[in-house]
Amino acid sequence: MRITIIGAGRVAYHLARVLSEQHEVVQIYSRTLEKAQQLAEQFKAQAIAQPKELLSDVDLVIIAVSDQSIASVIEQIHPYLPHNLIVHTSGSTHLDVLKKVHARAGVFYPLQTFSLERDIDWQTTPLFIEAANEQDQTLLLELAKSLSKRVYNYSSSQRLSLHLAAVFACNFSNYCYDMAKQVVDAENVDFSLLYPLILETANKATQNDPRQMQTGPAMRGDQNILNMHQQMLEQSQRNDLAEVYALLSQQILQRHQSS
The missing domain is CATH 1.10.1040.20 (ProC-like, C-terminal domain)
Known part of the structure; x- marks a missing residue:
């Protein structure tokens, strides 16, 4: 899969690291270009700092930012990616936060604590997925299974x-x-x-x-x-x-x- 990651923090780093082993991380987007560059250089991705630079020819866009920033991020990127599958990685943010703005919305939530200093055992990390439509649910299920042996279809309230x-x-x-x-x-x-x-x-x-x-x-x-x-x-x-x-x-x- 071709994947773009929004964010350059701890969750973004660990996702980029594990996804790059089996998939292509195409872009890293952060409002601070320097942070995007630091992460993108490690995984041979393009660093960008403007929503208009987002490429639409990707299979998935992952929003890996703080919970309070998710709503504003989807507002910013939706006009440039109106038909792409966009997911967030939050355990406490309802799917509707994306869905009310973007039709192809989903969730890709790893139940884990992330630190830059420590590696993650993704095979044993529970991954929780949710999507606004069945086709995207299947796509997220396949992606999750490529990373972990513990994958669950959970609702927003369960999550x-x-x-x-x-x-x-x-x-x-x-x-x-x-x-x-x-x-x-x-x-x-x-x-x-x-x-x-x-x-x-x-x-x-x-x-x-x-x-x-x-x-x-x-x-x-x-x-x-x-x-x-x-x-x-x-x-x-x-x-x-x-x-x-x-x-x-x-x-x-x-x-x-x-x-």
């Missing part, structure tokens, strides 16, 4: 629930790791000592019901330990961590008292 769950499972949990590191850094303790615990927790949560795997003082209702931890955080003047600790402990306590 939104996954995106919300991903924020809890990924973004919030990573912030908890960040808070844990702040705690041990304050006492010059090696954060890597927590690695086996972090990995075992993730393994248990992915192999069992997370509720059944809950441990810790809040789950046990151990108020002495909870109070001690709270005092430690308050005495270290880490009110931000103290607030999160109190909120999460209370929620865990309530969750397991009702069991």
